[in-house]
Amino acid sequence: MSISPEDIQKIAKLSHLQLEKDKTEKLGQDINNILSFVDQLQAADTSNIEPMAHPMDAEQILRADIVSEHDQREKLAKNAPAIEDGLFLVPRVIE
Template sequence: MATVEPSDIAKLAQLARIAVSEQQSGEVASRITEVLNLVDQLQAADTRDVEPMAHPLDAVQRLRADQVTEQNRREAFQAIAPAVEDGLYLVPRVIEE
């Protein structure tokens, strides 16, 4: 059985940079202790004959064929762009040196 003390909560709160008052630390410690005890119960379960699952449902995702469905309109888009050079869009510099 794991037990978390209020002093442990104060250390964790400082490391996590969160504010936990002394009044709250007792309640937080008991809740974390409950969670750790639940984890201990789950780890105690015998899972030797249980086959791992990739997904709990036997659903299959239908995928579409990987095919190009649109025409190449690069030239049309670059024709209306404000500034293009060597097939690239020119944009204003945003980083100063």
């Protein structure tokens, strides 16, 4: 299965990635090569085979709904690119 330059743009948008114009063609080729390589999977007979998500088929364990983390606001704020009064700053979204 081969994907078009329009598809590449669409996946980039889904991935929140901006493609540099001069690299789009090469990236499209690479992705097409990868997809045709993984197409070998289609030949496998997987009828009646359950998909496998965890090697031991373990299920998600739920913990009791109690407070287990203390407030770390100041510590966490140290890594923020922009912060004011303990709030993360982003470009204006509401005019």
